[in-house]
Amino acid sequence: MIAFIVGTTAELIKIAPVYHELGSRGRSAEIWYTGQHVNELPGVLADLHLPEPAVWLVPEEGATNLARTAQVPGWVLRLARTVLSRRGELRARLRADGGAPVVLVHGDTFTTLFGAVIGRVLGARVGHVEAGLRSGHLLHPFPEEINRKLTARLAHVHFAPGEVEAKNLAGRRGVVVTGGNTVIDAVRAALAEDVVGTSLQLPERYGLATLHRFELVRDRDAYAAALAVLREHASRVPIVYFAGESEKARLIEYGLTEVFDGEHLLLRDKLRYVEFLPVLSGAEFVVTDSGGVQEECAHLGIPCAVHRLKTERHQGLGANVVLTEMDRARLAAFLEHVEDYRTGDTSDSARPSAVVADTVESMI
Structure with missing residues (x-):
């Protein structure tokens, strides 16, 4: 049995192509959910054509979004209690089909790290999808860089998106280069969806911004400075x-x-992924602190400023992606010259989810 231990919407998005690839090959797989994101779960599962979690690794009743670091200790305690009290049942589930037990985790969240621990505790082979990303700074991004390094010590198989990430895992056994991040397959699938249009009203021309990372939004001055630059340049687009x-x-x-003035700099609610991708693809430029959005922009060729001190992703850098290093002047310069960074769609024949599925089949 293959268990995907995930807990956030981003993880669901990026494991969905792998889940469906394995299903198309007749392989049994389940989603075990840690409940980092709860409110968005029903819509995301429906959009991605994924089943309800087979196992909740925290009690589903009373589960709430993990939005603040102060909530983490309580969440870890609930997770540990559930796994320890149900350890025999979970071991049996992993072995129910007679194959070798495999646990797959994704990315760099708290769920990634604790999912790898759980896989070890249950005696499963642990595979880490999107392995080998490194920013080179333990606190940027925090806690993701720490989660990645610790997960690398626990995983048996490391699915590295490319050669850069594979080199970061030098000395570790079980490194598999997938030729790209599974987000490539997720973008293809989302843009192919026949989605009923959202009621969102958009200007004829627009840029898009998403800023949410802990190291930015916890710093009022840095957050305010970034928004001020956006407001200043929103008068043009x-x-x-x-x-x-x-x-x-x-x-x-x-x-x-x-x-936010309602005319030039507009505040809107976060969209579902299958709604967001068409909006992203129609944007003239993007300002973000999301590594996933960076990769999506690199794939689509959209000019993108990554407003972070460090980025663990190399996709698009030196072409359509600019790392601002949290510098207000660099962000402003990008917004003044966005057309200099447009590269066009970089779609190719990479199928990273198929590579992951090929390896997983050899593990069971």
């Missing part, structure tokens, strides 16, 4: 800023909601 509940709470807490 309107910028739509998509915010989740935690970002909106920060905006209110910091008194920054007035930066």
Whole structure:
């Protein structure tokens, strides 16, 4: 049996192509959910054609979104209690089809790390999808860089998107280069969906922004400075800023909601993935601190500024992607010259999810 231990919408998005690839080959797989994201789960599962989680690794009743670091210790405790109390049942589930037990984790969240621990505790072979990413700085991004390094010590098989990531795993056994991130397959699938149009009203021309990372939004001055640059340059091309509940709470807490004028810099609710991808593909440029959005922009050729001190991803850098290093002047320069970074769609024949599935089949 193959168990995907995931807990966030981003993880679901990126494991969905692997799940469906394995299913098309007749392989048994389940989703075990840790509940880092709860509110968005029903819509994401429906959009991605995924089943309900077979196992909740925290009690489903009373589960809430993990939005603040102060919630992490309690979440870890609930996770540990569930796994320890149900260890025999979980071991049996992994062995129910008579094959070798395999646990797959993805990325660099708390679920990635603890999912790898759980796989080890249950005696499964652990595969880490999107392995080998490194920023070179333990605190940027935090806690993702730490999660990646610790997960690398626990995984048996490391699915590295490319040669750069594989080199970061030098000395470790079981490194498999997939030829790209599974987000490539996720983007293809999302853009192929026949999605009923969202009621979102967009300007005829627009830029897109998403800023949500802990190291930015916890710093009022840095967050305010970034928004001020967006507001200044939105007079030329309107910028739509998509915010989740935690970002909106920060905006209110910091008194920054007035930066959005409803005409040039627009605040909108975070969209479902299958709704977001068409909006992203129609944007003239993107400002983000999301590694996933960086990769999507690199794939689509959209000019993109990554407003972070460090990035663990190399996709698009030196072509359509600019790393601002949290420098206001660099962000402003990008917005003044976005056309210099347009490269066009870089679609190719890479099928990373198929490579992951090929390897997993050899493990069971």
